[in-house]
Amino acid sequence: xxxxxxxxxxxxxxxxxxxxxxxxxxxxxxxxxxxxxxxxxxxxxxxxxxxxxxxxxxxxxxxxxxxxxxxxxxxxxxxxxxxxxxxxxxxxxxxxxxxxxxxxxxxxxxxxxxxxxxxxxxxxxxxxxxxxxxxxxxxxxxxxxxxxxxxxxxxxxxxxxxxxxxxxxxxxxxxxxxxxxxxxxxxxxxxxxxxxxxxxxxxxxxxxxxxxxxxxxxxxxxxxxxxxxxxxxxxxxxxxxxxxxxxxxxxxxxxxxxxxxxxxxxxxxxxxxxxxxxxxxxxxxxxxxxxxxxxxxxxxxxxxxxxxxxxxxxxxxxxxxxxxxxxxxxxxxxxxxxxxxxxxxxxxxxxxxxxxxxxxxxxxxxxxxxxxxxxxx
Amino acid sequence: xxxxxxxxxxxxxxxxxxxxxxxxxxxxxxxxxxxxxxxxxxxxxxxxxxxxxxxxxxxxxxxxxxxxxxxxxxxxxxxxxxxxxxxxxxxxxxxxxxxxxxxxxxxxxxxxxxxxxxxxxxxxxxxxxxxxxxxxxxxxxxxxxxxxxxxxxxxxxxxxxxxxxxxxxxxxxxxxxxxxxxxxxxxxxxxxxxxxxxxxxxxxxxxxxxxxxxxxxxxxxxxxxxxxxxxxxxxxxxxxxxxxxxxxxxxxxxxxxxxxxxxxxxxxxxxxxxxxxxxxxxxxxxxxxxxxxxxxxxxxxxxxxxxxxxxxxxxxxxxxxxxxxxxxxxxxxxxxxxxxxxxxxxxxxxxxxxxxxxxxxxxxxxxxxxxxxxxxx
Numbered sequence: 039x040x041x042x043x044x045x046x047x048x049x050x051x052x053x054x055x056x057x058x059x060x061x062x063x064x065x066x067x068x069x070x071x072x073x074x075x076x077x078x079x080x081x082x083x084x085x086x087x088x089x090x091x092x093x094x095x096x097x098x099x100x101x102x103x104x105x106x107x108x109x110x111x112x113x114x115x116x117x118x119x120x121x122x123x124x125x126x127x128x129x130x131x132x133x134x135x136x137x138x139x140x141x142x143x144x145x146x147x148x149x150x151x152x153x154x155x156x157x158x159x160x161x162x163x164x165x166x167x168x169x170x171x172x173x174x175x176x177x178x179x180x181x182x183x184x185x186x187x188x189x190x191x192x193x194x195x196x197x198x199x200x201x202x203x204x205x206x207x208x209x210x211x212x213x214x215x216x217x218x219x220x221x222x223x224x225x226x227x228x229x230x231x232x233x234x235x236x237x238x239x240x241x242x243x244x245x246x247x248x249x250x251x252x253x254x255x256x257x258x259x260x261x262x263x264x265x266x267x268x269x270x271x272x273x274x275x276x277x278x279x280x281x282x283x284x285x286x287x288x289x290x291x292x293x294x295x296x297x298x299x300x301x302x303x304x305x306x307x308x309x310x311x312x313x314x315x316x317x318x319x320x321x322x323x324x325x326x327x328x329x330x331x332x333x334x335x336x337x338x339x340x341x342x343x344x345x346x347x348x349x350x351x352x353x354x355x356x357x358x359x360x361x362x363x364x365x366x367x368x369x370x371x372x373x374x375x376x377x378x379x380x381x382x383x384x385x386x387x388x389x390x391x392x393x394x395x396x397x398x399x400x401x402x403x404x405x406x407x408x409x410x411x412x413x414x415x
Numbered sequence: 416x417x418x419x420x421x422x423x424x425x426x427x428x429x430x431x432x433x434x435x436x437x438x439x440x441x442x443x444x445x446x447x448x449x450x451x452x453x454x455x456x457x458x459x460x461x462x463x464x465x466x467x468x469x470x471x472x473x474x475x476x477x478x479x480x481x482x483x484x485x486x487x488x489x490x491x492x493x494x495x496x497x498x499x500x501x502x503x504x505x506x507x508x509x510x511x512x513x514x515x516x517x518x519x520x521x522x523x524x525x526x527x528x529x530x531x532x533x534x535x536x537x538x539x540x541x542x543x544x545x546x547x548x549x550x551x552x553x554x555x556x557x558x559x560x561x562x563x564x565x566x567x568x569x570x571x572x573x574x575x576x577x578x579x580x581x582x583x584x585x586x587x588x589x590x591x592x593x594x595x596x597x598x599x600x601x602x603x604x605x606x607x608x609x610x611x612x613x614x615x616x617x618x619x620x621x622x623x624x625x626x627x628x629x630x631x632x633x634x635x636x637x638x639x640x641x642x643x644x645x646x647x648x649x650x651x652x653x654x655x656x657x658x659x660x661x662x663x664x665x666x667x668x669x670x671x672x673x674x675x676x677x678x679x680x681x682x683x684x685x686x687x688x689x690x691x692x693x694x695x696x697x698x699x700x701x702x703x704x705x706x707x708x709x710x711x712x713x714x715x716x717x718x719x720x721x722x723x724x725x726x727x728x729x730x731x732x733x734x735x736x737x738x739x740x741x742x743x744x745x746x747x748x749x750x751x752x753x754x755x756x757x758x759x760x761x762x763x764x765x766x767x768x769x770x771x772x773x774x775x776x777x778x779x780x781x782x783x784x785x786x787x788x789x790x791x792x
Contacts, residue, residue: 064710072717079721081731082458082542088730103581129588130760132750135730151577155584162587163753165598166458166542167728172585173549179583180556186579187563194574198527199567203479203559205552206531210505212538220541232713240706327705328618329436335610336444344455349726351540353464354457380539381506 043259047267054241055271065237069229069279070286076225077291081217084170086114090134092125093118097145103156103182107138112174125159135161136171148186211380212294219294222287223375224348226280227309227368228339233276234313235320235338236331242268242321243330251414261414265407269314273307276314280306287379296382301374305392308399309371313338315399315406322413346372367398419637423645427619431649441615441653442660445607449661452603453669456726457595460546462490465512466504469494473521479532479558483514488550501535511537512547524562589757597672600665601752602725605745607661608684609691609719612654613712616695620646621708624699639788647692654688655681666756674759683751683765686772690744693779700786719743724750747771 055062089107093100107113116134119125128134137159147154158175162168184202191200212219245251254264284302287293316338324330344350345359346368352360363369370391377383377391385392432438465483469476484491489512495501501513515533523530532555538544560580568575590597623629632642662680666673694715702708721727722736723745729737740746747768754760754768762769 058704058707061704061707061710064714068710068714071714075718075721078736079718079732080727082727083545083731085731130754130758130764148579148581151579153580153582155582158583158585160585160587162590162593163598163757164728165587165590165593165595166546168587168590168593169458169460169546170549172583172587173546173553175585176549176553176583179581180553180560183560183579183581184556186581190579196567196570196574199563199570200527201524201559201563201566202529203524203555203562204529204531205534205548205555207534207536207548207551209536209538209544209548212541212544215538215541215545217541220539236709236713237706240709244704244706324436326434326437327709328614328622329434329440331614331618331709332440332444336447340448340451344451350456350458351460351543354459354461354543355455359451359454376539383506387507 039260039262044263044267047254047259047264048270051241051268051271055275065233065275066279068232069283072229072232073222073225073283073286073291076221077218077287080221082166082170083215083217084112084167084174087112087135087167087171088116088133089113089136089138090125090128091115091118091138091140092120092122093140094142095140095144099145099148099186100140103140103179104138106178106182107175110174110178112171113178129159129161132161135167136175138175216293218291219380221349222291222293223379224346224372225287226283226306226375227342227346227348227372229279229283230276230306230310231313231338231342231368233272233279234310235317235334238268238272238314238317239320239324239330239334240327241272242318243324243327246321247326255414261411262407265318265410272314272317273310276310277303277307280310293379295379297378298385301385301388302378305371305374305378305388305395308395309367311399312367312371312395312402315402318406318410319402322409341366342368342372345369347376348372364394367395367402370395370398416638416641420641420645423637423641424648427645427649431619431653441611442657445611445657445661446664448607449600449603449665450668453596453600453665456599458542458546459593459595460543460550461487463488463512463543463547464510465489465491465514466493466495466501466510467491468496468498468501468513468515470518471516471520475521475524475530475562476516478562479516479555480514482554482558486550486554488547505535505537508537511543512551514551530559596669597757598753599726600669600671601756602749604658604661604665605687605723605748605752606720606725608654608658608687609745610716611657612650612688612691613695613698613716614709615650615653616647616692617698617702617708617712618705619650620696620699621702621705625704640784643696643784643787647696650695651688651692654691655684658684658688671756673756675755676761679761679765680751680755682762682769683748683755683772686769686776687744687748687751689776690772690779693776693783694744696783696787697779700783700789719745722746741771742775744772744775747775 091104093104108115125137129137139157139159144154156179160168160171188200191197209215288295317334320330320334320337324333342348345363345366352363373391374388377388467480469480483489498515501515504510505513513535517533520530534551536544536548564575567578587593665671698708698711702711722740723743729740750768751765754765
């Protein structure tokens with residue numbers, strides 16, 4: 039291992055990166071774009087859901103109830119229709135996501151003291167929006183029901199029998215339930231998988247494809263020097279990107295940052311080595327750049343996107359998949375990110391994530407080195 | 416013309432299918448991704464780890480807790496004795512929800528005063544927190560309702576017959592059990608096709624340019640139009656085959672209903688593929704190396720998927736972003752996919768989507784072909 043030779047390889051790599059100005063620009067602005075994309079584009083909360091109303095009763099009471107829907111920020115009554123087919127058509131078309139049907143005997147039932155029901159036809163295509171919408175609609179209707187009961191009991195002098203339970207919810211770590219605070223920390227892992235696994239596997243696959251790798255190896259440089267010389271420039275870019283992403287998250291999207299910045303940098307460095315090693319692996323397996331890009335997608339990007347807890351809660355996955363996530367470094371890194379950003383967990387308490395991450399870093403780096411040696415031998 | 420095109424097609428197919436890895440890349444990753452995605456992508460919530468602190472020790476508090484114990488949404492794991500335990504368990508991620516019933520809960524209820532149920536939710540995952548809060552409110556208010564009925568019944572059995580109440584009867588259409596899988600599987604068909612076809616097309620042309628074979632082809636009698644057709648037709652066919660393959664696997668494996676007409680789905684797929692070929696060609700005209708093509712493609716793919724409504728509702732995005740979503744061809748194809756799969760609607764409703772894709776596809780292809788000619792001159 040000679041330092042001069044390592045520097046020479048690294049220099050060559052840097053020149054190659056700098057010469058291709060577009061790739062360089064993209065590598066530098068891609069993280070920014072990804073953070074903005076997820077920061078602005080992803081909002082799983084509900085507001086202004088388009089609602090159609092079919093009021094078959096047309097009474098004071100039914101209007102009171104519907105007014106409560108209109109007053110809620112979650113619903114937006116866009117149209118009142120006079121028959122079922124119009125409602126069904128709007129739901130089919132996607133113009134309405136919810137249709138509220140008040141039965142013709144609504145006020146009559148209330149007067150007689152019989153339970154009255156109103157129907158909410160919900161577009162269940164997007165199950166998450168539907169669940170959230172049903173939850174809010176239930177709250178509106180229960181609030182209305184509770185109010186008329188209170189009035190009724192009061193008018194009969196039985197107000198003492200009114201039994202309200204209030205739910206006082208405190209949401210921790212992400213007090214305003216911002217989707218952006220939940221999602222953006224995990225974007226760092228995505229950015230690194232792209233930079234690390236995609237780009238490195240492609241650059242190395244290119245050298246194989248063009249035969250320049252053989253040329254490189256026929257010079258006095260050793261495989262280890264080639265590896266390090268290729269890794270260090272991309273490692274630097276990756277770390278730069280992570281820090282830029284973190285700063286945008288904190289200062290632009292106001293994602294709380296409650297943990298230690300040093301721990302963020304150290305765990306990111308470990309994960310960067312993990313994805314770079316994966317990139318090396320992929321390039322050894324794949325001969326062409328096309329194959330390399332598709333395999334990198336499969337082994338680096340997909341786990342970081344799907345199985346890391348970045349977006350989809352791991353506890354809700356089938357048990358077999360939950361086991362699989364345990365052997366994915368991305369899971370531990372995303373967990374560290376969320377804890378550092380939102381929970382402010384002290385570094386000493388992150389051992390359950392940091393230790394596996396460190397082990398993966400070492401093992402993958404060693405295996406990648408061996409595979410690379412073998413391929414050259 | 417036809418003879419030359421035929422030769423070109425033969426060459427392309429040989430090139431694509433010659434390499435074992437490339438063959439795998441065409442069909443392997445899409446199927447693997449479909450299966451993992453189908454299992455992992457879920458916003459459904461079941462068995463949320465919950466801990467309970469009951470400081471009231473009353474009949475009422477126990478009754479309320481038992482409603483949580485019997486709910487499929489919550490998994491009441493422990494009864495605690497100290498408030499600090501809740502904080503600790505949520506901090507360590509062992510519990511997502513903490514319920515706290517303070518002393519005086521039953522007394523308040525009996526006096527007809529507001530009885531609070533304190534809830535602490537870990538909102539690191541804002542979506543889980545949001546939906547869980549909705550379920551908590553429903554359970555608590557349902558309890559209050561029954562409790563009140565019970566008390567009124569004891570005073571006067573006739574009176575309970577008279578008390579008015581309103582209930583919401585939610586009826587989710589198209590996806591009655593609100594399964595995330597039904598939402599995601601049709602969407603995956605679209606997004607996987609997008610990734611595959613854009614990458615393949617962009618790579619195929621750029622590779623010829625990078626290796627220098629593009630010039631060789633151009634000195635043969637093959638005309639640019641024939642070259643473009645010869646390049647795109649194979650990927651169009653492969654794309655169509657992949658759509659059918661992914662759709663079959665997804666439908667049969669995950670038991671997602673298909674309620675519409677196959678022909679409508681195929682019409683949508685064909686128009687969508689035209690758009691993707693246009694994008695792929697366009698990327699190839701602005702890239703000189705495969706790595707450039709890859710990063711440029713990535714730059715198109717990420718926003719195209721994020722802003723398509725694939726995983727995140729468009730209606731909650733900022734208004735300016737909602738306008739941008741009209742530029743993503745996937746947006747229209749997803750409506751066709753979910754329309755044919757879940758809603759069972761046909762051309763009478765989906766024609767605007769088809770029109771939009773046709774318009775986008777023709778414009779993209781025209782621009783791509785014009786640019787391509789220029790790039791050759």
